[in-house]
Amino acid sequence: MAESESGQDKTEDPTEKKKRDAREKGEVARSKELNTFAVMMAGAGALLVFGGALAQDLAELMRMNFTLSREVVLDQRYMGIFLLRSGEMAIWAVQPILLTALAAALIGPIALGGWLFSASAMAPKFSRMNPFPGIKRMFSAKSVMELLKAVGKFTIILFVGLSVLSSDIDDLVRIAHEPLESAVIHSLQVVGWSTLWMSLGLLIIAAVDVPVQLYTAHQRLLMTKQEIRDEHKDQEGRPEVKQRIRQLQREMSQRRMMAAIPEADVVITNPTHYAVALKYDADKGGAPVLLAKGSDFLALKIREIAVEHDILLLESPALARSIYYSTELDQEIPAGLYLAVAQVLAYVFQIRQYRAGKGKRPDPLKGDLPIPPDLRRDS
Known part of the structure; x- marks a missing residue:
């Protein structure tokens, strides 16, 4: 033998x-x-x-x-x-x-x-x-x-x-x-x-x-x-190598995500546990796109970058959680959240007009935004 x-x-x-x-x-x-x-x-x-x-x-x-x-x-x-x-x-x-x-x-x-x-x-x-x-x-x-x-x-x-x-x-x-x-x-x-x-x-x-x-x-x-x-x-790939590859992929994805935050129209927060950055391009049409999302420490970094680039932070815990769990990066939000996000973007547009001296200061968003039950995520 x-x-x-x-x-x-x-x-x-x-x-x-x-x-x-x-x-x-x-x-x-x-x-x-x-x-x-x-x-x-x-x-x-x-x-x-x-x-x-x-x-x-x-x-x-x-x-x-x-x-x-x-x-x-x-x-x-x-x-x-x-x-x-x-x-x-x-x-x-x-x-x-x-x-x-x-x-x-x-x-x-x-x-x-x-x-x-x-x-x-x-x-x-x-x-x-x-x-x-x-x-x-x-x-x-x-x-x-x-x-x-x-x-x-x-x-x-x-x-x-x-x-x-x-x-x-x-x-x-x-x-x-x-x-x-x-x-x-x-x-x-x-x-x-x-x-x-x-x-x-x-x-x-x-x-x-x-x-x-x-x-x-x-x-x-x-x-x-x-x-x-x-x-x-x-x-099949050694587990430690595969884990290292996944880690590098996550890090690269996070770097691309952080680099895209300055292009966002609004960052919706939980206010501390979750943060999502949305962008709407009226020229291209379609629905708003998720540029970045994160929880805890990553959410904090998203908020810091948003503050550095003078991007509006909006607290809406229910909407932040719904977008975080239902939408992937670089994808459009689901149809069930169109109305809620539309109200948010309308408020963002009014804030921009006010800051530019072309209108009065809008009233803050009041009450819960319209989120379908199937897209809600309790805290």
């Missing part, structure tokens, strides 16, 4: 995020034995399929280079010409086999772990240059496993190779008595079938290594219960 650095047992299956992060780092299950098996099988198959054409090209190549006229032998210029032609013929002759092996080298890793390009895995890690961890890895359980696999591969390939050679002795002897062209074709066939049988021997190693690699990769990704809880907190 895997154990974390904290001493807790890693008993929980990895989460999707853990798998995704590991994949981004290039930490996926890979089997070198499966890749070797795929390349060997592809090479052997290509040799059997394209062996006849390869033999003919090789025979043509030998005829071209060993049947030279006297003029060609005595002229040094033909040396470079024949070298280039020979290289071109050799490349075209082995191209199908090389392309088949290249395709197998690409498909083999994709078969286990899928296609993956990770810049993180390609980045140089200077920790790998430290000789002490390297010496430690030489005597690790993984190194022992690799040694056992190497011995197993050697034993299986040796056994299969000796078996194939013993069964092909008659063919190998007959090749010595065949014409050159048929001998080359026969040789390639023997090599192709021998390679194919030895590749099948690697299938045993790959069949054992693939489950081991899958199990090892899964064990490496196991998590403790605490790691799962921490990951869940990180995804």
Whole structure:
């Protein structure tokens, strides 16, 4: 059972995020034995399929280079010409086999772990240059496993190779008595079938290594219960971080609210526990808008700012409580409070006219303002 650095047992299956992060780092299950098996099988198959054409090209190549006229032998210029032609013929002759092996080298890793390009895995890690961890890895359980696999591969390939050679002795002897062209074709066939049988021997190693690699990769990704809880907190947001964010949002909202108070037409108070600041824009129409609201200490700050900017303070406990609880910042007041607020704004307009010397001083608002029962809030 895997154990974390904290001493807790890693008993929980990895989460999707853990798998995704590991994949981004290039930490996926890979089997070198499966890749070797795929390349060997592809090479052997290509040799059997394209062996006849390869033999003919090789025979043509030998005829071209060993049947030279006297003029060609005595002229040094033909040396470079024949070298280039020979290289071109050799490349075209082995191209199908090389392309088949290249395709197998690409498909083999994709078969286990899928296609993956990770810049993180390609980045140089200077920790790998430290000789002490390297010496430690030489005597690790993984190194022992690799040694056992190497011995197993050697034993299986040796056994299969000796078996194939013993069964092909008659063919190998007959090749010595065949014409050159048929001998080359026969040789390639023997090599192709021998390679194919030895590749099948690697299938045993790959069949054992693939489950081991899958199990090892899964064990490496196991998590403790605490790691799962921490990951869940990180995804959902840690409570202390969320609380801090909410606090900052409240502070920013309060700063914007305080900055908007000088634009208010009136501040209605409780008189001490609540304060709401309203603004009515006749040009835009609509209903009055709540610019600021607060209780206790915040209500005191609203009143102080209103006094600093010569904004009328009006005591109306019932209306202040109704607006405070029924209206959010930057929203219009509800329709049920239109009449009460209209009376307040009319009084504010008369006060402004009086202060400007254009009218007499209005009488203070008397009695309770008309507030619907469903919008009333008792103190």
